[in-house]
Amino acid sequence: MDNHSSDMVEFGPRTHVLVTGGAGFVGSALADLLLARNCRVTVIDDLSNGSLRNLPDGDPRLTIRTFRVGDPAYDAAVREEVGLADAVFHLASPIGVQRAHKERFAVTSGILESGCSIVEACRLHRRPLLYTSSSEVYGSGRDRPITESDPVVTDLRPRWGYAAAKAAVEHLVAGLFFDLGIPTWIVRPFNMAGPRQRSATGLVLPAFVNAALRGEPLVVHDDGEQRRAFLHVADAAEGLLLVMQCRSLRGRPVNLGGSEAVQIGNLAKMVVEATQTNAPIVMKPSSAVYGEKFAVTYDRVPDTSLLTTMTGWRPLRGTMQTILDCIEHMRAERVIA
Numbered sequence: 001m002d003n004h005s006s007d008m009v010e011f012g013p014r015t016h017v018l019v020t021g022g023a024g025f026v027g028s029a030l031a032d033l034l035l036a037r038n039c040r041v042t043v044i045d046d047l048s049n050g051s052l053r054n055l056p057d058g059d060p061r062l063t064i065r066t067f068r069v070g071d072p073a074y075d076a077a078v079r080e081e082v083g084l085a086d087a088v089f090h091l092a093s094p095i096g097v098q099r100a101h102k103e104r105f106a107v108t109s110g111i112l113e114s115g116c117s118i119v120e121a122c123r124l125h126r127r128p129l130l131y132t133s134s135s136e137v138y139g140s141g142r143d144r145p146i147t148e149s150d151p152v153v154t155d156l157r158p159r160w161g162y163a164a165a166k167a168a169v170e171h172l173v174a175g176l177f178f179d180l181g182i183p184t185w186i187v188r189p190f191n192m193a194g195p196r197q198r199s200a201t202g203l204v205l206p207a208f209v210n211a212a213l214r215g216e217p218l219v220v221h222d223d224g225e226q227r228r229a230f231l232h233v234a235d236a237a238e239g240l241l242l243v244m245q246c247r248s249l250r251g252r253p254v255n256l257g258g259s260e261a262v263q264i265g266n267l268a269k270m271v272v273e274a275t276q277t278n279a280p281i282v283m284k285p286s287s288a289v290y291g292e293k294f295a296v297t298y299d300r301v302p303d304t305s306l307l308t309t310m311t312g313w314r315p316l317r318g319t320m321q322t323i324l325d326c327i328e329h330m331r332a333e334r335v336i337a
Helices: 025-036 072-084 097-102 104-125 160-180 204-214 233-244 264-275 286-290 305-311 319-336
Strands: 016-020 040-044 062-065 087-090 129-132 184-189 218-221 227-229 253-256 261-263 281-284
Touching (some): 016 025, 016 072, 025 233, 040 072, 087 104, 097 104, 104 129, 129 160, 129 233, 204 218, 204 264, 204 319, 218 264, 233 305, 253 305, 261 264, 264 281
Parallel strands (some): 016 040, 184 253, 218 281
Antiparallel strands (some): 227 261
16 A cells, blocks of 8 residues: 555555554543554554553653644644545544533633644545544434434524534535545444543443442433444454445434443443442433533434445444443542553
């Protein structure tokens, strides 16, 4: 492969990959996978959500840059790192429903600024780009598996600023491919979970595990019957690589998620059982937690048949394995601390 060829992305000893948000939960799993395939990897992360402990210490194939993508002071550095890379994964993003709801301006502008910075650098150097969007773009969900052709949200309630910004960057990424011929891929992840996920983000599985390990109440919102499909982060990382190696998926959104639909109330029970604790489960209206203007999501389960048909990808780890790996990691983190 010509190292800067835009025809096909390969992952091996001759490939240099840039991962924004690479010290985070998903980004570090992706970095691990790329290093296992003998790629050279550069990570850019401002460490607001990530941690250097998530990355292998002293690996000569790994370069770590600690600044925020989207900060104008570092635009030149972003362009330089993109120019040195053969492929780019843009994962850096604010995370957490609570933050999206309460800090609409900061979250929305952060997504747009980082997305524009990466898109412009990839346009300048004509580098292949995979962008991780979000299942949040589908809004409150459906009573059936969600397909890529389902409409995206346009609601102006605070939570959906995150979704609107993600969708806007999708258009820029698609434009790189359809208007300029630069290979791009758009992935919409659903409820990725597992080791290295932080409870401070407010994401449901680590929040439940953290509460159970402390013997504190697991707070289930509303009736607890809302369904999600959780995907182990290792399966997610494999999916990201397969998407970027598929020519037929260029320039179009692709769902990435688990295949087991779980009610959140049942998830809480599974966590209590797996942690072997007596932590109580309590029910609270989401409006009591977030306020009356909070946009509630009901069933949000992906249809991943496009990804499976085009690449053969399937998740190898189920919900219980994901829960157990999250518990094991959080217990180990407590011992280290």
